[in-house]
Amino acid sequence: MSELTPMMRQYLEIKADHPDAILFFRLGDFYEMFLDDAVKASRILDITLTSRNKGGDGADIPLCGVPFHSAAPYIAKLVEAGEKVAICEQVEDPKSVKGIVKREVVKVVTPGLVIDAESLSPKENNYLLSLFPGPDRWGVAYLDLSTGDFRVTETDSADAAWAEVACVNPREILMPLSFRDGGAGSERPDLAAGRMLSYVDEWVYDAEYAERMVRNHFGVASAEAAGCGSMDCGLRAVAAVLHYLQQTQKGDVRHISYLQAYRTQEFLVLDESSRRNLELNATIGDGKRRGSLLGLLDRTVTAMGGRKLKQWINYPLVSIEKINERLDAVEELVADAEFRQGVRAALDGVYDLERLNGRISLASASAKDLVALRASLVRLPSLIALLTPAASTLLARLRDGIDLLADVEELIGRGIVPDPPFVLREGGIIAQGYHSELDELRSISREGKGFIARLEAQEKARTGISSLKVRYNKVFGYYIEVTKSNLSAIPDDYIRRQTLANAERFITPELKEYEEKVLGAEDRIVELEYALFQDIRQRVAAQGERIARTADRLATLDVLAALADVAHDHRYVRPTVDEGDAIVVTGGRHPVVEALNRSERFVANDVQLDNGENQLVIITGPNMAGKSTFMRQVALIVLMAQTGSFVPADEASIGVVDRIFTRVGASDNLARGQSTFMVEMMETAAILRNATPRSLVVLDEIGRGTSTFDGVSIAWAVAEYLHDTERCAAKTLFATHYHELTELAVTRNRVKNCNVAVKEWNDQVIFLRKIVEGGASHSYGIQVARLAGLPQEVIERAKEILHNLEKGEYAEGGIPRIARGKRAGAPKPSPQLSLFDQGDDLLRRRIAGLNIAALTPLEALNILDELKRMV
Ligand SMILES: Nc1ncnc2c1ncn2[C@@H]1O[C@H](COP(=O)(O)OP(=O)(O)OP(=O)(O)O)[C@@H](O)[C@H]1O
DSSP: OTTTTTHHHHHHHHHHOOEEEEEEEEEETTTEEEEEHHHHHHHTTOOOEEEEEOOSSSOOOEEEEEEGGHHHHHHHHHHHOOEEEEEEEEEETTTTTTSEEEEEEEEEEEEGGSSOOOOTTSSSOOOOOEEEOOSSSSSEEEEEEETTTTEEEEEHHHHHHHHHHHOOSEEEEEEEGGTTSSHHHHHHHHHHHHEEEEEGGGGGOOOOHHHHHHHHTOOOSSTTTOOOOTTTHHHHHHHHHHHHHHBBBOOTTTOOOOOOEGGGBBEEEEEEHHHHHHHHOOOTOOSSTTTHHHHHOOSSHHHHHHHHHHHHSSBBBHHHHHHHHHHHHHHHHHHHHHHHHHHHHHHHHHOOHHHHHHHTTTTTTHHHHHHHHHHHHHHHHHHHHHHHTSHHHHHHHHHHHOOHHHHHHHHHHHHHHHHOOOOGGOOOOBTTTTTTTHHHHHHHHHHHHHHHHHHHHHHHHHOTTTTTTEEEETTEEEEEEEEEGGGGOTTOOOOOEOSSSSSSEEEEEHHHHHHHHHHHHHHHHHHHHHHHHHHHHHHTTTTHHHHHHHHHHHHHHHEEEEEEEHHHHHTTTOOOEOOOEEEEEEOOHHHHHHHHOOTTOOOOEEEEEEETTSEEEEOOOOOTHHHHHHHHHHHHHHHHHHOOBBSSSSSSEOOOSSEEEESSSOOBBBBBBBOOHHHHHHHHHHHHHHHOOTOOEEEESSSTTSSSHHHHHHHHHHHHHHOOOOOOOOEEEEESOOGGGGGGGHTTEEEEEEEEEEEEEETEEEEEEEEEEOOSSSSOOOHHHHTTTHHHHHHHHHHHHHHHHHSSSEEGEEEESSSSOOOOOOHHHHHHTTEEEEEEHHHHHHHHOOOOGGGOOHHHHHHHHHHHHOO
């Protein structure tokens, strides 16, 4: 080590503090990477890896580099590949007499802290999420550094905390260091996968430190004032985020000025699988946005509106007052098409103010960003004018809360040219008239250039050399060029500088004097422009809170207008949302199936669920009839109503729901090492534990993942439990293929049977898609299998087996009908009896199945004994 060059020593020292990051080590106009970092970076970035003797001991060190001026895309690519990048610059060392000698890390870019990569999709947040597992609660905090959106909550279980992770979908998760080995990350590898896990020292989570951190950052007297309230675990999760920010972002993070604390009870609780099953954000099949509820409703015209809509859909409200406030606003926008379109058009040119604000605050905004901010602000007065007559409380509040930010608009308009260049250091950014010294320098530069043109004419006249040129290059500055044939005519005051093949170059004292003035002015212009730009950017950054508030209001307005637009186009109606206990929907439709499945007209259906006679609705019907679609549609209508959206129905009255649980189909979670059946049972257990009479439960064929007898028994018992247990007597839709369950209605008075009607025609089944009262008589599984293209031979044999099963399994003489032919020497299987036969029926069937003529006396005696025991 002692033989290393000083530079390498410095590199290794810095690297020791950032072992998990690729170090971008500034050397002149390049960022260099060494050793393992170089090997990794050259592979990911596909750039040349070289080696050089920097070790001083003869050892070659691998290295690669990227130009300083165009480093951003390389950094973005590394971060995209899941790496952290520590940017190390030369900084002035106050202790050093010579000036710049020190290098230090000025910023660490991590996947969760990306603010301006192309990979940031406009309508998605890029969250850094922090988990703090306390003894009985979990703190969850998440921040989008690019927008300043910062939220905190607490959950009462690890599952609920991971449900937040699934919903928030962060790129990076912060956890206490003690969880590195086999801790929380390994608890849910499926959710941890694909996200960077970063660990924070335990002491950061110390209550006192956390409180101090939060107070200092938000400049408030207590954590309570910062919005953390009494969330002790939440506070610690927040502190970890702030600590991590301090470690990675050396710059100002003023735009992170507001922490939004929420309690899960303030929202309709949706667990992870319900969000997935209802396809709120993405489809189950291909994980795409198209085909999801969000995909359908997202007609927002701004990126911030898109992000807010996602927030609304994932966190529907439970406050009737707030829901109706949103619905009033949507109604006003639905009713007046001109108003709605006007608002949407006014918002259409508004840029992503949240991200612009983030970049401005983090001093990475370009002049173009400031111009974009101004272009957005310019649109606000006409938007306010449009909103002036708005009557609904929410629209009026938004209108009154939008800050025109006229001072910011004026400053940018006065200071920055309308179409500035991308590169800040090229000049041409600051508008004429903004700064007198700059104007003066510019006129010197202009005049200087004019002087040089005049000088050329003057020298031509003085020397009589018509081909004489005044030119400029970086080495000599301005010079006079005379071709060889004219050399005899040059005056005495010309000083030779360079001889070329055909010409010679000269300077004169007068030319040099002007040159100094012009070039000096130009250098100073670039410097001054940059300083002025930084000053403007800082002054705008100081207004970050105001910009953030206005951005939030514009986003809300955008969401309301988008919901209204969809409602208008798809003929949705305003639901009545109240405290009643009933969900009554007439002519309900599945919003997405209706919109996307154009090959079949959507058949609307009614539903009534309440805590009385219609608490538990058992839905039977063939496969493919539309049971799942119907149940999901009910859940989506409730969810949309509580989001503040109109709903796809002729009429809907929704008694507000506290939770929606869905247990739909088989969702394997092999990554978690659990079987399909296990997951199904765990989800069912969670429902029975957490449902309340105000909840909506959707159960689709539970118990299907095991043997028929076990399955039907579990399904039956679960249904009974949901009916009989007061604590969790939720409004329940229960689809099943076990027709036996329809019997529940006989003994339980809050059970209703429904089925999805079909028509039989020529041994074919025609789906009517209509939900009607009563249980289904048939499964029609075989007909559906035929539709799916099973070979005719298999279909015929299945029918035969079905017939036999229905008629009893044995032919006369005890020959089993299902297996073709007799099994030699095998003991006779006992006849499979219906689960729900009464004891007498068993006896009767056993006797009916006897072929007396074929029995030996001993067999007859044994059977008699068996029958006696049965009695
Ligand atoms: N009301 C409806 N109107 C029009 N098409 C519908 C309707 N309901 C369902 N469909 C169509 O029928 C298809 C099958 O519906 P769904 O999956 O809900 O049936 P299912 O009864 O749950 O079937 P399985 O028991 O096999 O799961 C859907 O993909 C949808 O396109």
